[in-house]
Amino acid sequence: MSAIAQQLDAVRGRIAAAARQAGRAETDVRLLAVSKTFPAEDVRIAHAAGQRAFGENYVQEGVDKIAALDDLRAAIEWHFIGPLQSNKTRPVAAAFDWVHSIDRLRIASRLAEQRPDHLPPLNVCVQVNVSGEASKSGVAPAETLELLRAVDALPRLKLRGLMAIPASADGVAAQRVPHRVLHALFTAARAAGLTLDTLSAGMSGDLEAAVAEGATLVRIGTAIFGHRDYSSPSLERT
Numbered sequence: 203m204s205a206i207a208q209q210l211d212a213v214r215g216r217i218a219a220a221a222r223q224a225g226r227a228e229t230d231v232r233l234l235a236v237s238k239t240f241p242a243e244d245v246r247i248a249h250a251a252g253q254r255a256f257g258e259n260y261v262q263e264g265v266d267k268i269a270a271l272d273d274l275r276a277a278i279e280w281h282f283i284g285p286l287q288s289n290k291t292r293p294v295a296a297a298f299d300w301v302h303s304i305d306r307l308r309i310a311s312r313l314a315e316q317r318p319d320h321l322p323p324l325n326v327c328v329q330v331n332v333s334g335e336a337s338k339s340g341v342a343p344a345e346t347l348e349l350l351r352a353v354d355a356l357p358r359l360k361l362r363g364l365m366a367i368p369a370s371a372d373g374v375a376a377q378r379v380p381h382r383v384l385h386a387l388f389t390a391a392r393a394a395g396l397t398l399d400t401l402s403a404g405m406s407g408d409l410e411a412a413v414a415e416g417a418t419l420v421r422i423g424t425a426i427f428g429h430r431d432y433s434s435p436s437l438e439r440t
């Protein structure tokens with residue numbers, strides 16, 4: 203068994219254990235394998251080991267990888283999870299199935315305008331800055347409902363839920379705090395009438411805390427593919 207297949211198994215085990223502990227069904231939590239900085243061949247290996255959803259952070263790298271894996275296009279769901287500048291929305295609207303990082307209406311409007319008509323609606327999540335860090339992208343919690351409503355009204359997008367990257371913290375108890383804030387926003391938005399089915403939260407270091415607080419999709423890179431090397435000159439990070 204390849205290292206990637208073994209690590210995928212280990213991550214699936216962590217998700218199952220966390221779900222069990224939270225009294226949730228294992229099938230309530232989807233695994234998004236974050237393949238940024240890793241070659242298309244690693245995605246191919248993970249796909250052969252049964253993984254279907256992959257996340258990318260950088261527009262050019264993601265678009266190139268999707269093209270390199272065109273033979274698997276119908277078998278893979280591609281998620282864009284990185285910061286998105288408005289001049290880079292067009293290739294994302296054309297190449298990806300999901301965007302998790304909607305943090306302002308302008309980005310969503312451009313994606314809606316640029317999503318090709320022959321493709322199904324682009325699945326989108328609104329990113330929330332739950333930890334209130336000035337350096338982090340995401341809409342402020344107090345402005346989340348307004349942005350969700352505006353995004354929900356756009357054509358060619360299908361609003362799916364919320365996403366967050368909480369500040370790192372030591373220990374599951376401390377990690378759970380921002381995840382609880384995110385879940386409360388999710389619950390409030392649903393109570394306000396929005397149809398949301400996705401809470402995108404949890405990474406290699408805080409997967410258990412995220413699942414304990416209701417995450418329905420965890421985004422895992424390092425625990426599957428290993429440590430990232432950002433020095434590669436072929437990576438254009440935007």
Ligand SMILES: *Cc1c(COP(=O)(O)O)cnc(C)c1O
Pocket residue numbers: 236238259283284367404405406407421422423424425
């Ligand atoms: C890189 C990244 C991940 C994966 O992080 P790991 O700690 O490697 O699991 C998840 N979400 C986002 C938005 C990322 O940029």
